[in-house]
Amino acid sequence: MSEKLYTVLVLCTGNSCRSQMAEVLLNHDLSGQVRALSAGTRPQPKVAEGAIEALKLAGLPTDGLHPKDIDAVMNDDIDLVVTVCDNAKEACPIFPKPIPAIHLPFHDPHGEPIESFVAVRDDIRKRLVDAVREKLGLQVAA
DSSP states (O other): OOOOOEEEEEEESSSSSHHHHHHHHHHHHTTTTEEEEEEESSOOSSOOHHHHHHHHHTTOOOTTOOOOBGGGTTTSOOSEEEEOSHHHHHTOOOOSSOOOEEEOOOOOOTTSOHHHHHHHHHHIIIIIHHHHHHHHTOOOOO
């Protein structure tokens, strides 16, 4: 019997940095267990260069990353919502059915040097991946 693939939505305001990095990290670190999506309550025109650079420095894929509006994923079968900024938590939309949610805010590195993006990337990897794994009751891969 195959394991259930959980869909996790990472929500932020602009969907241009923290939520994008979280989407890539979750899809990579919890591959086969989680399908991560990200969206924004007020999406920016493009993903922050620093976020893309920080992901590339970790050897992670960045192809096809683009900010998405929350409406684009509203009808997906979502198992968990994660808000990564306080604004998104306040503006978190009402989904068609109740969905478990966790709020885990991260520093916004916009306009800061690449080191800030890398630090936020590593913080997301450390705290968010574990929080999602714990909330969904996932096994740690051997």
